[in-house]
Amino acid sequence: MTLDDLTRTSGEWLRGTGPESDIVMCSRIRLARNLADFPFTNRGSRTEKTEIESHFRSAISAAKLELLYFDVNSLSSLDRQFLVERQIISRELSGSEGPRGVAISSQENVAIMVNEEDHLRIQYMLSGFRLNEVWDEINALDDQLEENLAFAYNPSLGYLTACPTNVGTGIRVGVMLHLPGLVQTKQIDKVFRALQKINLAVRGLYGEGSQAFGDFYQISNQQTLGKSEQELIRILTDVVPQVLQYERQARQTLVTERRQHLHDQVSRAYGVLKTAQTISSEETMLLLSSVRMGINLGLIDDLSIATVNELFIQTQPAFLQKLRGSELGVEERNVARASHLRSRLANGRMATGES
Amino acid sequence: MICQRCKNEASVHLTERKGGKRQELHLCMACAKKAGLGLPESPPNLALDAVVQSLIVANVGELVGELAELACPDCGIKFMEFRAQGRLGCPQDYRVFGRGLLPLLQRVHGATRHVGKGARKRPGAIQRLRLRSQLREAIAREDYEEAARLRDQLRLKDIHA
Numbered sequence: 001m002t003l004d005d006l007t008r009t010s011g012e013w014l015r016g017t018g019p020e021s022d023i024v025m026c027s028r029i030r031l032a033r034n035l036a037d038f039p040f041t042n043r044g045s046r047t048e049k050t051e052i053e054s055h056f057r058s059a060i061s062a063a064k065l066e067l068l069y070f071d072v073n074s075l076s077s078l079d080r081q082f083l084v085e086r087q088i089i090s091r092e093l094s095g096s097e098g099p100r101g102v103a104i105s106s107q108e109n110v111a112i113m114v115n116e117e118d119h120l121r122i123q124y125m126l127s128g129f130r131l132n133e134v135w136d137e138i139n140a141l142d143d144q145l146e147e148n149l150a151f152a153y154n155p156s157l158g159y160l161t162a163c164p165t166n167v168g169t170g171i172r173v174g175v176m177l178h179l180p181g182l183v184q185t186k187q188i189d190k191v192f193r194a195l196q197k198i199n200l201a202v203r204g205l206y207g208e209g210s211q212a213f214g215d216f217y218q219i220s221n222q223q224t225l226g227k228s229e230q231e232l233i234r235i236l237t238d239v240v241p242q243v244l245q246y247e248r249q250a251r252q253t254l255v256t257e258r259r260q261h262l263h264d265q266v267s268r269a270y271g272v273l274k275t276a277q278t279i280s281s282e283e284t285m286l287l288l289s290s291v292r293m294g295i296n297l298g299l300i301d302d303l304s305i306a307t308v309n310e311l312f313i314q315t316q317p318a319f320l321q322k323l324r325g326s327e328l329g330v331e332e333r334n335v336a337r338a339s340h341l342r343s344r345l346a347n348g349r350m351a352t353g354e355s
Numbered sequence: 356m357i358c359q360r361c362k363n364e365a366s367v368h369l370t371e372r373k374g375g376k377r378q379e380l381h382l383c384m385a386c387a388k389k390a391g392l393g394l395p396e397s398p399p400n401l402a403l404d405a406v407v408q409s410l411i412v413a414n415v416g417e418l419v420g421e422l423a424e425l426a427c428p429d430c431g432i433k434f435m436e437f438r439a440q441g442r443l444g445c446p447q448d449y450r451v452f453g454r455g456l457l458p459l460l461q462r463v464h465g466a467t468r469h470v471g472k473g474a475r476k477r478p479g480a481i482q483r484l485r486l487r488s489q490l491r492e493a494i495a496r497e498d499y500e501e502a503a504r505l506r507d508q509l510r511l512k513d514i515h516a
Contacts (some may be wrong), residue, residue: 036480037514039430039445055515059370062516068472117442139472150477150514157460160446160468164411164456165463167449169471226466316404 001068001106003079007322011086011108011125014313016305018128022296023244025216025309026177028125029134029233031142032118032161034152040162041115047230049099049115056114059148060103065141067103067110078327081318087125089113110141117162120145129240131173131233139229158225168225173236177243178207180215180293181250187331188217190242191243199223200239205312214285214312219243255297266294270303272344278334284315284341311344358383411441411459427451429484445484479514486512 013026034040035055038048060067072093073082081092089102093116100115113121122140122145152160158168166172182188192202201222205213219240222234254262269290272279294300294307313319320336321328328336363383397467425434432444432454445448449456460467484510493502 034446035476035515036446037483039484040443042428042440042442043432043444048487059515098505142472146475148516150480151474152480153474154446154449155473156468157449158471158475160449162442164443164459167460168464168466168469171471223464223466225464226462226468226470228471231470 003070003075003082004109004322006082006086007319009106009108010310010313013087013125013127014107014306014309015127016309018126018130020129020244021127021305023178024129024239024240025178025249026125026127027129027131027134028050028176029131029138030121030123030172030174031138032159032166032172033120033122033142033145033149034162035119036150036152039253041117042162044115046098046280052119053099053101053114055149056112056120056145059145060112062148065103065144067105067112069103070101072100072102073098078318078321082322085313085316085318087111089260089298090116090121092116092233098135119164129175129244130304131175131237135173135229135233140341155328159206160335165222166224169227169229169232171224171229172220173229173233174218174220175236175240176216176218177240177247178214178289179243179247180218180289181247181254183215185250185253187246187250191246195219195239195243198235198239200235216312251297262297263299266290266297266299270294270300270345273341276338276341278331279336279338279341281315281317281337285312288312288315307344311341314340314344356381360386390435410463411438422452422455425452425455429481429488432489447481447484477514479512483509483512483514 013028017023018027036053038044041049044052057069060069068262070083072083072089075083077094080089082091083102084091084094088104088108088111090113091103093100093113096116098115100113102114103112104110107124108258111123113123122138122142124134124141124283126134126137147211154160161167161170179188179191182191195202199222201220203218203220205216205218219236221235223232227235227246269287271346273284273287273291288308288311291300291303292305295303295305295308314323315337317328320333320340324336356365357363359381361383363385365381365383422434426432427444427448428451429447430444432448434455437443437448438450443452457467486505490502490505490509493499493505
């Protein structure tokens, strides 16, 4: 499989299956790990980073992990952006320099970044609300890597990381939620404040630094030291259902109090996406968000959640350019985006066959 | 288009239907916010790096005495550099800068001791870190004979299986 092949598939996490998948797009856990005998990435020499890369690649082949490795250092900026859009690498890895890479599984559940802020950033994602399953998977993967790699660890501080905010478990437990109801009923800020009070972070679709995108929000832990992985997961599995309940109530309010308005908004959004000849990324996100909620409320019945989920990623700039096989300016992208949307939405349910 | 409530440029445009009548509203961001119509605020902790940075500065205190001068013998980073950049240089820094880091860990995590998964023991890591730092120095002063010797030593004692 090459990077170009990825334009014809989509990640498992977009499948729209699993518990609570009307609101929970995906569950994700990442672990920060460093090799014990190397300086952290920011102080590593080129040679040392190359050695880290090769130790990692030996470890995945020794563990017989079926992962595909991309040497990010040799990828074009378009290809790097493409991996960022798919949530496979971070903006930080894309934008940094020197030997670095990412290993992914064919379904894109696993993505292990090498020489990011930490030597290894191991990520596991599943669609729907399934944090415990994700933990079982990533914990096993971590064990397999540790068979052949010596991780920086000390008994009193746990796994040692480049930034002290990740030390201890090195774990980030997160869920990506679609919250259009709370946004439209203007309760979203209240929810953010409540989450912050209990030390949970809220970010947009593309992590730190990005604005809320298509009403998607990622909620994750900030504390990594002093609580076990299971305890940190439990905080999320306790709190997220409450957020889901608020979102469902908000949607119910919209349905009962503004049914006609809502139906109108959803239908218009769907109409525009199916027929537009040129459309910006912002408008696409906004309209897809309405359509996604419309499907969940039974206002649209000829389109699958999986298709809409995929379209959030497939209407991003790098994907469109990979699809066309050439670099496109903003105007050309808007035309390509509209054309891709029309072709994916033309056959309703039939359009899901890609993955 | 001009804001209907003040004279600034309008950037929020709304169409509402009230009792069958179509009502248009054009407001600037500030007036829209006042009217409770602004866009949802972006998530509160976007600038995580900045937050981390301010926490570090606030919690490792003023650099007084020996802490300010402290440097890691293995990676060479000074405590002052960590305070400015927010990133440590190598795993040994947690031991070397322990005293300076504890208040920060307490503030960020509300704890200073790890609970949870343990890694298996792999002796020899510290020694190898040191060899690597000697290797870097040898290369820097163009002592290639010494560099070759250190590289062989590292090869012999590889801790990664």
